[in-house]
Amino acid sequence: MQITYNTSNVKKMNMELIRVVIKTMPGNTKAGIAAVTGLSHATCNNLLNEMVVAGEVLELDKENKSGGRPSQRYEYNSNFFNILSLYIDNDSKKTALRYAVFNLIGEILEEEAFYKEHMDYQSIDDVIAQVLQKHPVIKAIGIGIPGVILKQRFIHTCDVQSLSDCPMANHLEKRFGIKTLLENDMNATAIGIYQEQDYEEEASIAVMTFIKDNFPGSGIIVNGHILRGYTNFAGEIAFLPYDRTRQQMEEMLSESSTTLPLIVKSISSMIAIINPETIILTGTLITENMLDEIQRQVEEVIAKEHMPHIIFKESIHKFYLKGLMTISMNNLSGSFKAKL
Template sequence: MSPITNNTMQVKKMNLELVRQALKSMKQGTKSMVAQATGLSVATCGNMLNELLDTGELFELDLEESSGGRPAKLYQYNVNYSYIACMIIQAGVETHSLNYRVANLAGETISEGGLEAAQMNAGVIEEEVDRLLSLYPQIRAVGIGVPGAVYEGVINLCDIPELVNVPLMDRIHEKHNIGVLIENDMNSTVYGFYRKQEYEEDKSVAVVTFVEGSFPGAGIMVDGHIHRGNTRFAGEISFLPFGMSREEQLRQLHNRDTFPHLSAWAISSLIAVMNPETIALTGSLIQPPDVQMIRLECLKYIPEMHVPQLTLLEHPEEDYMYGLITMTLESLSYSLQLVEKRR
C-alpha cells in the first residue's frame, strides 16, 4: 500500500471517529450540526454519515422541522450497534471471584453476573469469554481487570499465581479476533473514581487498597492521567522499603495495633511523591476510624498543608467496574491525536 493511500485511510478513520464522538455527545443531530461540532466540511460529514448509516451504526430519525425550505435529516447514534464485556477478577482468602458486565456503547448494562472458584486460572476466564460471546456475538472488545501488574498484556505479578506469565490477551484475541484489554485492578478503580468526580480541571488523586490476605496496592492519577510507570509497576506500594520482610509486612498489616502505622508509611510516601488532592482508602482491612488515625500518623512525616483529603471508599467494586468499562470503550475509539494536530 502506498504512503498516500495509507494516509488517506487514516484520515478517513479519524473523520469517522470525529463524527461518531460528535453524535454520541449530541445524542442526535443534523449534518450541519455534526459539521459544526467536528470542524469538518458539510460534504465530508455527509459522506461519513452515509457510511455509518449503511453499516447500521446510525439511525435516521424523522426529518427536523424547518421554518422554510427542505427539512434537514436527523441522525442518532446506535448505542446497541455493538457491545463490550468487562470482567473484574478478585482474589479472596479461600475462593476467588469473577464478576462480569456486558454493556452497550453508551456504557449501559445489558447483562451482568459472576461466579466464584477455588481455582482461578486462564481456563476459567476463557470459558466465561466463550460463553458471553456465544450469547452476545456483537461483543467487539473484552476488558479484564486483575489484582496484579500487567506489562504488554501479560500479568507478571498477581495475587492469583495461576494467572502469572499467561499470554491471556493474545490467546483471547487470536481465538475470537476481538479487542482485549487487561488492566490492573487499582488503575481501573482510580480511573472510575476520578471520572465520577467530574472535575472541571485536571487533578491528582490516588486510591489505596488494603485487602485481607493480600498485599496493598494503589491506583494513581497524575494531572488527569493514569500513571502506570515504565514497566506498568507504579502503585505496587507493598515493595516500598519498609525495613522488614514481605512476610512481616503482611503480618503487621493484619495486626490492628500496627496497621495504622504501617499503612501511613505507604500513604506518606505517595503524598511526598505525587502531592495528590485526594487519597481514597478501601479494602477489608480498613475500618472507618482508621482514616483519622492514618491521617494523624501521616502528620508525623508530612506538613499539614500538604496532607490531602483522606476518604473511605466503601463500594470500590462500582468504581472498578465503571473504570474498566470506560477504558474498554475508549480502547474501541480510533486515536484522534493526529486530527487534533491537524485542526
Template sequence: MNIHLYLLNSLDNDGVLNYNITYYNTFNNYYQNSIEVILIQPFIHNTIHVKQINTEVIKKTLKSLTSATKANLAQATGLSIATCGTILNELLTTGEVLEHEQEDSHGGRPAKKFMYNAHFSYIACIYIKAEETRHSLTYTVANSIGEYIESGHEEVSSVNATIIDHLIERLIHTYGNIKAIGIGIPGVAHQGMIQICDASELIGVPLEYQLNEKYGIDIIIENDMNLTAYGFYQKQQYDQDKTIAVVTFIKGSFPGAGLMIDGHIHKGNTRFAGEISFLPFGITREEQYAQLHQPSTFIPLAAKMLISLIATINPEKIALTGDQIHSEQVKDLYNACLEYIPIEHMAELHMLKEPDQDYMHGLVSMTLESLDYALQLVEKRR
C-alpha cells in the same frame, strides 16, 4: 454537564493535527483552548488518516447528542456539511448510525436527523477477585455508549485462564457483536503476560495473547487499582486535571495503589507503579504481611505507605478501600501522616464508598476507549 467536541482545523508539517476543543454547557456559555491531537500510530500525510479522524469526530459528537442533522454536526465539529454527509452515508451503510425522525420544517423539505446506534457493538468486561477465602468473576456487557446490558457475578473455587475463557466464550455466543474484552486483575500484566497476581494460577500466563488469538478482538488487561482509580476519578467530574490515589488494604493480600497523575493513569515503565508493598520498610515481606494483619501494627505501617505516596505524587485525595480498613481508622491514619507531612501538603483521606462500582466504571470506560481511533490529546504549552 459539559460536552467535549473536537474541531479539525489543519494538518501541519510534523503530522500533528491541530484542533480546537469547545466546552458547551446547558447555558450555552463556552470557551476555547487550543490543543494538539497527535496520532499514536505512525502518521502518513494522506487523506485516509484525516478521514478516519473526521469519522471519529462525527461518532463522538453523535454519541454526546440525542440526535443531530448534518447542519448540527457541521456546526458542532467545524467540518463542512458535505464532509458530514459523506461520513454519515458510510456509517448508515454499516449500521453504526441510524436515521432518526425528521426535524420539523418551517417550509421546504424537513432535514433528516441522525443518531448513533448504541447497539452497533458491545464490549464485555470482567474483573477478578482473589481474596483470602473467596475467588470470583464479576462481568458486565455494555453497549457502545457505556449502557449496561447484562451484569453478573460468579463465585469460583479458583481463577485460571480456562475459567475466564469459558465465561468469555459464553458471552460472545450470547452477544455476537462483542468487539473488545476488558479484564481487570489483582496484579500486573506487562506486554500481555501476567507477572504478579493474587490469583496465583494466572502468573506467567500470556492471557492477552491467548484470548486475542482465539477470538480475534481487542483484549485489554489492566490492574484493578488503576481501573478503580480511573473510575473514581471520572466520577469526580473535575474541571481541571488533578492527582489522586486509591489505596486498598485487603485481608489475605498485600496492599496496592492506583494512581492518577495530572488526569492520567500512571502505570510506570513496566506497569509496576502503585505496588506499594515493595517499598523498603526494613522488614521482610512475611513480616510486612503479619504487621498489616495485626491491629496494633496496621496503622503505623499503612501510614508509611500513604506518606510515601503523598511525598512522591502530592495527591489532592487518597481514597481508601478494602476489608482491612474501617472508617474510624481514617482519622488515625491522617494524624499519623501529619507527623511527617506538613498540613498544607496533606492529602484528603476518605473511605471509598462504592469501590466495585468504580472498578467496573473504569474498566468499561477503558475498554470502550480501546475501540476509538488511536488519538492522544495533549494540551499545548504556551
C-alpha cells in the same frame, strides 16, 4: 511513541469526534455536528453516511422547520456492539469472576459473578464463552488482573499464582477473535473513578487498597494521565521501603489494628511523590471510622497545605468495571485521547 497522523489516523480521529457529539447530543443534524466538531460539512457528511450504512449511527425523524428543507437528525446506535468487562475478585474467601456487559453509551446490559474453587486460564475462557453465547455482538473485552501486566497483553505476576507468566490476551484473541486488553486492577479502578468524577480540569488522584492477607497496591493518575511507568510497575506500593521484612508485613496485613503504620507511610509517600488532590482508600483492612486517625498521623509528616482529600470507598466494583469498559472502548475506537 510518536503518532503518525496519516490519512487513516485523521479519519479515525474525525469519526471519534462525531461519536462523542452524537452520544452526548442525540438528535443533532449534520450542520450541528459540523459546528460542534469543527469539521467541514463535506467531511461530516461523508463520515456520517459511512456510519449510517455500517449501522453505527441511526437516522431519526427529520427536524421540523417553519420553511426550508427539513434536516436529517441522527442518534448513536448504543447497541452497535457491546463491551465485556471482567475481573478476578480475590477479596473474599472464594475467588470470583465478576463481569458486566456494556453498550456503547456505558449502560450495563447484564452483570453476574461466577465463584471458583480454582482459578486458571480455562476458568476465564469458559466464562467468556458463556457470555458470548448470550451477547454475540461483543467486540471488545477488558480483563482486570490483580498483578503486574506487561503492555496490556501479558500477565507477568499475579496474586492468583496459576495465572502468572500467562500471555492471556493473545490466547483469548486467538480463541474468540475479539480484541482483548488486560489491565492491572488498581489502574482500572483509578480510571473508573476518574471518569465517574468527571473532573473539569486534568487532575491527579491515587487509589490505594489494603486487603486482608494481601500486599497493598495503588492506581495513579497524574494530570489526567494514567501512570504506568517504564515496565508497568508504577503503583506497586508494596515495594516501598517500609523497613520491615515481607514476613513482618504479612503479619501486619492480617488485621486492621496492625495495618495503620503501613497505611500512613504509604499515603505520606504518595503525597510526597505525586501531590494528588484526592486519595481514595479501599480494601477490607480499612473502615470509614479510621480516616480521622489516618489523617492525623499523616499530618505529622505532611504539612496541611499539601494534604489531599482522603476518602473511603467500601466497594470499588462499579468503578473497576467502568474503568475496564473505558479502556476497551478507547482501544476499539482507535481513540487518540490524551487522557488515560
